[in-house]
Amino acid sequence: RGQDLSAYTCLIMTHIAALVEPRHRGVYGDTPALAALQAGEDPWPYCEAATAKPLADNHT
Numbered sequence: 001r002g003q004d005l006s007a008y009t010c011l012i013m014t015h016i017a018a019l020v021e022p023r024h025r026g027v028y029g030d031t032p033a034l035a036a037l038q039a040g041e042d043p044w045p046y047c048e049a050a051t052a053k054p055l056a057d058n059h060t
Contacts, residue, residue: 003051010047 010033017028018037028034033046 003053007044007047007052008051011044012045014043 010028010030013028014031014033017025017031017034021033023027023032031046031050033043033050037043
């Protein structure tokens with residue numbers, strides 16, 4: 001659930017970043033999600049990937 005919340009937060013903030021001037025975008029100003037949105041693509045895969053947890057390392 002926390003991972004989904006982070007991905008949805010990324011998606012919402014990316015859409016907000018697209019609406020404001022570049023100087024007000026903060027950390028969302030230079031992300032693949034924003035670039036995708038501005039190119040008319042779906043930013044969701046980038047938000048989902050940016051917040052994905054790494055797989056557990058099974059080394060013992």
